[in-house]
Amino acid sequence: MPNNKHPETKSPGAGAASTLVMSEPAHGQYMRPSNLHELLTFLDRGSASVLAGGTDLVVMRAEGMVDRAYDIVDIKDVSELRGISLSADGTITIGAATCLRELAKTTVIAPNAITDGAALVGGWQTRARGTIGGNICRASPAGDTLAGVLATNAQLELVSRTSTRVVPGQEFFTGPGRTIREPNELLTRIIVPVSPGGSAYQRFTYRNAMDLAVVGVAAYVEIEDGRCVAARVALSASAATPVLAPDAGNALVGTELDEASIAAAAQLVLNTATPIDDGRGTRAHRRTVLPAIARRAIGIALERALGGHQR
Template sequence: MSEPDVGSYRRPDNLAEALTLLDRRPASVLAGGTDLVVLRADGTVDRAHDIVDIKGLSELRGISRDADGTLTIGAATTLRELAWTTVVPPNAITDGAALVGGWQTRVRGTLGGNICRASPAGDTLPGVLAAHAQLELASTTGTRLVPAHDFFTGPGRTVREPNELLTRVIVPASRGASAYLRFTYRRAMDLAVVGVAVHLEIENGRCVAARVALGAAAATPVPAPEAADALVGTELDKPSVAAAAQLVLNTATPIDDGRGSRAHRRTVLPVLAKRAIGIALERAREGHPR
């Protein structure tokens, strides 16, 4: 029996070289490798594909904030770096980054990898949606910006083409604050049974803008617009928050799987949403700008 065809390992010196390699033949992108190594070993990812290792590309790492408040996160920035950043205050994206796997995973895993893995239960994904982030995809022919809410097409599937690389996550400036919470059965090293991200903007004691996004509640991470709209114009008092939290169920279409039943997920989601709204509100009142 012949040995299976195994692709080559490539470690480009710069972004342009990486894009050329992706354009040349089928390849898998290695950033942290915490998912890719497992998927390649079990055959989910074709081992005949080349591996393009982007870990060493400085163009793809780092967290910066422009004078206008726009936040830019390199796709190869590790989850640990993101969780510990002082460039911005705690927010839904950093909350999610701090929850992925164990510390060993966060040291290796990257924001771009977590996004492109496109797990419905990915912990950074609801925060990226709630932030109205733009995802920059680059290829040898140029770059394009994709709104986060248009990026995910199904479990493990995105609009990224095989010759494209996610290079940056761009979060627009905001006067608000955000938070992400998830429910799991264990404190660490677990996937979200459900997750909720909330973004709030407050003026004169009233909510003037809100966004809510759910994880592990549908085939992709999804916005929950009815819940968000119900918060706008209120003083975020307990009845208003409770009513809005209940409306996440109008968006949620969870399934039964090994981590939880559909019924349990629908029971947990409003409770989690209420708590996430409370944390985002507390951060907004403390003057956090994001």
């Protein structure tokens, strides 16, 4: 797209022959492919921003955090990127362009740490437009669905015009706002193994809605013969990326998940947490509330593992 030009303005000095030409910053083209092949072809051409819900991208472009010269590739018409399904082999597949509101309210799968997080992102307007793939690729350390991706052992499918790769969720995030996704790749699916356990996500905020997590914890537990045989605990807003807290998860295994065992394991999240001071809270406050949030998440995960499906 050619640059828009301001009218010519004479340079200082009456009668000067030269002129100054003022121009707006370059703006990329807007493209709205109707299928995945066309979409990937657009991404392969060069620098582009993927537009799904736009709840972050629109603001980031307006504030100059994203180069406005990048093309915008709108993926909303690509139907194969949406939907939630449960396959016969026991795999949950979530299309990356599935909106958070649909994911939060789904009855296709049981409530879990990812659906819990989807129900907490922003307000209902944000959830109606924002997508699970956008929340993941934004890679905010405080993203509400990210710890759930780790706790549920989800994998992320990245597709380009020439290749497909599936990566573990815990390897996807490399820093605040950074992931291993290449510019010509698209996150297409979140793949969650169905397991006999239960998972949950809880967070601490100062408001009930329209807020980012001060801290968040996702937990997964699996019970067999009255004892925990597998567990994972993941943290958000507690490090530069969402992180697994292995000491906490390992401490749950072999216990009956009684109140004392859960409290002891929850305290061990502090072995992993490296929070910072920022506008939402201090490092000290985050470390104070993390064990309490972990106890709550583990308790709800246990209820779900036992069949209660508590929300």
